Amino acid sequence: MAYKEPTFQDRAALAAQAKQKAIEKLKAKPPVDPAVAAARAAAREAKEAALVKKREEKAAAIEQARLDKIAKAEAAAAAIEAEKQRLIDADIAAKAARDARYAARKAKR
Template sequence: MRGFKEPGFNDRVAAANSAKARALEMLKNKPKPSEAELAERAERQRAKEAAQAEKRAAAEAAREAEKDAKEEAEREAAEASAAAAEAARAAAEAARPKLPTAEEMKAARDARYAARKARKR
């Protein structure tokens, strides 16, 4: 019994060429599609592209709606934050003791002076 002989380079090249020739022969013998079949394929492709375009448009609309909702929520949060800050400022203003102005201090001093003068008379 003889051992297995590995194919050499020329054997592999010949096998590849014969495989290519068989594949080309099969392609040549393949029947061409009819006009109706080509039209049907084109129609299916157009329908597929239209469905994809519709899906992309719906996804874009959803993204826009989500973006608008997010912006609205951020705007409302900013307004609430500003209102809370204003309320805190007003509360701090109300809690702080009110210092008299220079005119009020002068008026009080003048009133005390007039009262002292009135007691002496």
């Protein structure tokens, strides 16, 4: 017996049979117990709440890290500014000492 190419009607009938079988299988399924459905919904809501909390904690940690970085940069800038002021004061003191020595030499003459 040779291979026979299925016709359109054969393929349509097979598809209809498969569809009918799937519908019967779905109808044979027992209905969902309301208590089980409520428990699933509560578990889903708890999971979503945990995810929201986790996201908020992560956002807070990122914001805190950003603020720490800004504070560190501001502290570094303040240290640099203090060092600049110290150097300026040292230069002023050195100039004052030089001027005093010059004035002392002038006073000797």
